[in-house]
């Protein structure tokens with residue numbers, strides 16, 4: 199088990215004499231603990247450093263009122279700064295899908311949860327926003343993945359584009375676009391192929407699909423437990439394809455959520471949703487305060 203940051207800081211400040219304001223020394227001592235907590239939560243080192251610098255500035259000289267201990271005061275400053283970094287201007291759950299039919303491109307590596315998340319988002323759009331949704335799988339190398347999307351579609355009552363054997367991803371994307379227009383769909387989600395790692399062929403394929411449909415949203419689905427790898431994947435996809443947001447999956451696992459902070463700080467892209475399990479309802483809008491709480495432990 200991780201030691202909780204509150205306990206750690208409490209310990210540090212117990213050894214210090216209580217003062218009316220946080221001194222530079224107090225803050226420096228506390229920041230050592232904050233740094234360990236961030237690194238244990240899998241926040242990348244440069245992001246942790248930058249974050250601590252910002253907190254240090256705010257904490258030094260901050261008044262400690264009688265109602266809180268110095269440790270609690272530092273935790274509050276750290277918490278508020280985490281929220282500030284994680285919060286964007288946008289409403290994460292509101293996808294830009296006006297002007298029907300709106301194409302949404304789902305991208306990511308194999309096993310990250312792309313197919314599952316595609317269906318979860320389709321269900322959400324259908325149930326919460328009353329949208330008519332079409333899903334299509336472009337993963338021609340993995341017939342099982344195409345079948346999987348069709349099965350999930352049946353389960354959640356969302357249409358999937360019929361599978362035509364031998365069709366390439368661009369042709370499927372074109373057919374989805376036509377079908378979405380003719381069928382009066384509000385939105386169509388394209389579940390692109392995933393690979394075990396980023397390769398040229400995958401990127402070229404996703405790029406070709408992107409150019410055919412001009413997506414309104416391009417959502418990268420990554421496993422939130424993979425920490426720095428998730429951030430690296432996001433940087434790669436953004437550089438090549440351009441992403442409009444990120445979905446972090448497996449946040450029901452015991453990871454500490456540091457990937458979210460690094461993701462936001464390094465890529466500047468909003469985290470839209472978090473996946474919290476395998477079930478179709480296990481998708482939530484990204485909540486900065488929840489992640490901040492997790493990182494702090």
Ligand code: GDP
Nearest residue numbers: 308309310311312313314447448473474475476
């Ligand atoms: P894809 O290869 O990226 O399309 O990945 P899949 O959607 O097939 O997901 C791979 C596995 O991860 C499946 O067993 C999913 O049920 C599981 N999965 C997806 N999202 C989550 C999540 O948020 N939490 C958990 N625990 N499992 C998930």
